[in-house]
Ligand SMILES: N[C@@H](CCC(=O)N[C@@H](CS)C(=O)NCC(=O)O)C(=O)O
């Protein structure tokens with residue numbers, strides 16, 4: 001679908017993408033983590049898109065099997081949610097993914 | 105109001121009360137903390153009460169100044185949200201509050 005194509009394009013055109021909701025603390029936490037390590041993700045606030053928000057969430061669920069927020073992609077790859085991203089960071093595995101996504 | 109009276113009654117009649125939303129991870133985290141330390145809070149899931157949910161949230165905002173979830177009370181006293189409760193626990197200050205609330 002048109003919406004699916006646009007989600008695929010967002011995810012492949014940007015090194016780091018976070019699908020979020022403005023009032024969700026887990027979404028805020030993952031955005032804050034990226035900020036702390038000097039990364040500026042592309043953030044899509046699903047609750048600010050009107051009816052497209054839930055539609056994009058359905059597309060994300062089809063593409064990733066994950067209906068929850070935050071939904072994180074790095075270098076076009078689906079990473080998961082907040083706990084997944086924080087775990088990768090703690091294990092030292094987030095930085096290499098970010099470096100690869102930024103082509104460095 | 106009638107609703108305000110019922111919230112005041114819930115909070116004073118039960119040693120530990122958590123106003124929560126079922127799909128919110130911060131609400132889940134604070135419920136899990138209580139479970140880990142063997143406490144069974146009275147949980148009110150605001151998203152399962154139909155139109156009363158947002159009305160109770162407004163009452164909580166009037167009574168506590170806090171419109172967010174989770175909203176935690178111990179021994180009739182307003183504690184705050186997830187980060188506040190976890191902080192008290194880490195500082196060893198949660199247990200004394202719980203003991204006092206349970207009259208032990
Ligand atoms: N472990 C996941 C939890 C994600 C999660 O449960 N997100 C909640 C908001 S905090 C959500 O999207 N809930 C909607 C639902 O469960 O339908 C993570 O760290 O991202």
Ligand SMILES: N[C@@H](CCC(=O)N[C@@H](CS)C(=O)NCC(=O)O)C(=O)O
Nearest residue numbers: 023024025130172173174185186187
């Ligand atoms: N630091 C607070 C954060 C509470 C918070 O922002 N809760 C969010 C859900 S995770 C909320 O109720 N958002 C609704 C809003 O901001 O209007 C806590 O630890 O409880």
Ligand code: FES
Nearest residue numbers: 024026128129130
């Ligand atoms: S909605 Fe509460 S942590 Fe996401």
